[in-house]
Amino acid sequence: MKEKIYEFLMRLREKGHRRLIDEMLWVYRYARLYRKQMFFYTALGLVGTAVSLLSSLVSRDMVDIITGHETGLLVRTFAIFIGLNVGNIFLNQTSTYFSNRISISVDNAIKADVFDQMLVTDLESLQKYHTGDLLTRWSNDASTISGGILNWIPNLIIYTVRLVSTFAMVFYHDPWFALIAMLGMPVSILTTRHMLNKMRQTNNSVAAMNAKMTGFNQETFSNIQTIKAFDMIRLYSRHLRGLQAEYLDMRMTFQRLSLTASAIMSLAGLAISYSCYAFGIYRVWSGAISYGTMTMFLALSGSLSTTLNQMISLIPTAVGISVAAGRLIDIMDMPKESFAAGRLVDEFWEKNRDAGIHMHLTDITYRYRAGTSVFSHAEFEAHPHEIVALVGPSGEGKTTLLRIMLSLLHPQSGRAYVYGSATPDMIKLIPSTRRLFSYVPQGNTMFSGTIAENMRNVKENASDEEIVDALKMACAWEFVERLPSGIHSPIGERGKNFSEGQAQRLSIARALLRRAPILLLDEATSALDPATEEALLKNIMRDDYPRTCIVTTHRASVLDICSRVYEIKDKRCVPMNPLPANRYPK
Ligand SMILES: Nc1ncnc2c1ncn2[C@@H]1O[C@H](COP(=O)(O)OP(=O)(O)O)[C@@H](O)[C@H]1O
Ligand SMILES: [Mg+2]
Numbered sequence: 001m002k003e004k005i006y007e008f009l010m011r012l013r014e015k016g017h018r019r020l021i022d023e024m025l026w027v028y029r030y031a032r033l034y035r036k037q038m039f040f041y042t043a044l045g046l047v048g049t050a051v052s053l054l055s056s057l058v059s060r061d062m063v064d065i066i067t068g069h070e071t072g073l074l075v076r077t078f079a080i081f082i083g084l085n086v087g088n089i090f091l092n093q094t095s096t097y098f099s100n101r102i103s104i105s106v107d108n109a110i111k112a113d114v115f116d117q118m119l120v121t122d123l124e125s126l127q128k129y130h131t132g133d134l135l136t137r138w139s140n141d142a143s144t145i146s147g148g149i150l151n152w153i154p155n156l157i158i159y160t161v162r163l164v165s166t167f168a169m170v171f172y173h174d175p176w177f178a179l180i181a182m183l184g185m186p187v188s189i190l191t192t193r194h195m196l197n198k199m200r201q202t203n204n205s206v207a208a209m210n211a212k213m214t215g216f217n218q219e220t221f222s223n224i225q226t227i228k229a230f231d232m233i234r235l236y237s238r239h240l241r242g243l244q245a246e247y248l249d250m251r252m253t254f255q256r257l258s259l260t261a262s263a264i265m266s267l268a269g270l271a272i273s274y275s276c277y278a279f280g281i282y283r284v285w286s287g288a289i290s291y292g293t294m295t296m297f298l299a300l301s302g303s304l305s306t307t308l309n310q311m312i313s314l315i316p317t318a319v320g321i322s323v324a325a326g327r328l329i330d331i332m333d334m335p336k337e338s339f340a341a342g343r344l345v346d347e348f349w350e351k352n353r354d355a356g357i358h359m360h361l362t363d364i365t366y367r368y369r370a371g372t373s374v375f376s377h378a379e380f381e382a383h384p385h386e387i388v389a390l391v392g393p394s395g396e397g398k399t400t401l402l403r404i405m406l407s408l409l410h411p412q413s414g415r416a417y418v419y420g421s422a423t424p425d426m427i428k429l430i431p432s433t434r435r436l437f438s439y440v441p442q443g444n445t446m447f448s449g450t451i452a453e454n455m456r457n458v459k460e461n462a463s464d465e466e467i468v469d470a471l472k473m474a475c476a477w478e479f480v481e482r483l484p485s486g487i488h489s490p491i492g493e494r495g496k497n498f499s500e501g502q503a504q505r506l507s508i509a510r511a512l513l514r515r516a517p518i519l520l521l522d523e524a525t526s527a528l529d530p531a532t533e534e535a536l537l538k539n540i541m542r543d544d545y546p547r548t549c550i551v552t553t554h555r556a557s558v559l560d561i562c563s564r565v566y567e568i569k570d571k572r573c574v575p576m577n578p579l580p581a582n583r584y585p586k
Helices: 002-033 035-066 074-119 131-173 175-181 184-222 224-229 233-285 291-332 342-351 398-405 431-436 451-456 464-473 500-514 530-542 556-560
Strands: 357-367 373-382 387-391 413-420 426-428 437-440 518-522 548-552 564-569 572-576
Touching: 002 035, 002 131, 002 291, 035 074, 035 131, 035 291, 074 131, 074 291, 131 175, 131 184, 131 291, 175 233, 175 291, 184 224, 184 233, 184 291, 224 233, 233 291, 342 413, 342 426, 342 431, 357 398, 357 548, 373 398, 373 548, 387 398, 387 530, 387 556, 398 518, 398 548, 431 437, 437 500, 451 464, 451 500, 464 500, 464 530, 500 518, 500 530, 530 556
Parallel strands: 373 572, 387 548, 387 564, 437 518, 518 548
Antiparallel strands: 357 373, 357 413, 413 426, 564 572
16 A cells, blocks of 8 residues: 555656646756757857956056055056946947847747647647636746846856856865855755745746736636626625635745745845854964955855845746646647648649538537537538528537538537539538638637728738728628728727627628638628628528538528528537428527
8 A cells, every 4th residue: 555655656756747847948948949049148148247256356456556465566556446437337238228129039939829729729638728818828937038038148158157157266265265155055955945936836827827817817808898787896896805815825835834944045145144253263363364265255256146146036937838838838739720732732723623512520529628419420521602591499519510511619520521513522621721711700700900900901912992991891881881981981999989780790791702612601691781791691691602502590591692591409400491492480
């Protein structure tokens, strides 16, 4: 039994180490890209160290000249001393300027990379995380990494060189003094070691808490209307305070621990600096060293203990970096979509541009990772010039089926293909085949920006005329035309300055402008009055583009103009024949 527990503990430990090693390697791979910047940063720090050592030597000479211990040119020594100090100020400023510049560009580069990776992450994997959490990982954790990469290794080098050279200089003058000055080291190391485990835990929980708060705030601000309407202001304000109290509590528990540790280290430091002082006075009194040497020792011993503390503080920083790396690895390691077949899909579309594209789903089984089983052995097909409807009660899987067509979700089994009218090629539905689709999602999915900008998101080089044509076809021109700035009118966050029906028509216009061979409309006309809806669908029908159109709907008015109807029922997708013209009362 005992052995088993031991074995289990060892396995856990091994796992923990592997994780740490993975994290370090991951950071290292990034760090390697920024070697030059790190080198520059290190060089600046080393020059600074050399200057300050030199200035302590000069200051020794100066004191010795003043106290008459040595003869020399006082004015010249003084001038050098001032020169070195002034030089040090300039060096510091220059180094700050460049290090800021470098750190912002590295931060940008890493964040851009994380952003890109997030965008190509498999949808279902990514959606396991709250957007607030993703945002925190993208901003805080990526910043910790970039800051860490730029500072950690250069600082390790700079501090080590500074510690060794200062120590050597003191040692050269007086070995005993050097040993006394380093007496604090074991105390600092022991206290830090004791803190390490706690640090990792705290860093992890603080990051999780930050993510929770960001998510909470984000949700609050984007749902402010609901919060007001349901009179939930006090409730939400209480929730926030609850979260803050939790945060405070967590931080303070750690703070108490780290205060104790730093008090121990400071007390040890104080004892050592008194000892250095006493020892210095004794050495001057016994005639072993000059006043100048003593002042130099005192300055150097101060710098030794500062550097030592700085070196030790690299440990918690490393813990912070590894925790942040772990949180980013979670995101970066999720399955990614591949767009390698983009060219192939383009060629396929080019060949079938005039004839249109068919879609065929066979024996599809799909279950969300959260557990909901939505399809089992579902069949579906749609062809150019058809409008095919998907009907069924809410929550049966209409939207899910469209997501499968878009390859946003991947069926566990079954075949999902598109094939051309002009060629015998078939292509499996993959992320690259999304370029064959235009999609009008459920809900308001316009972005902030002007109407024209929103339209050009899907077709960068669209002319104003093309945009107006698409708006006309989607029956949106009638209200856009009346806006003071026309297609250059601003759309708020999630389309907030438009009515739902208007936003739907803008969204349809956007999909039409893209002019893809397959058009998916997900309850896209649900907020329109019947007359507008009919006009809009007829416009789409009249267009002689060989479009394959798939709509989900509850409305009989839509079914009237459909070529075929499928009903989603009992996890299947069943063709309805004859068309249920009178099954859905108008
Ligand atoms: N992202 C998701 N994760 C887990 N389950 C989901 C998700 N989206 C939808 N579902 C579930 O899948 C089922 C079908 O949803 P959906 O396709 O949106 O229905 P419909 O569009 O027909 O109203 C529902 O029972 C819903 O609970
Ligand atoms: Mg739906």
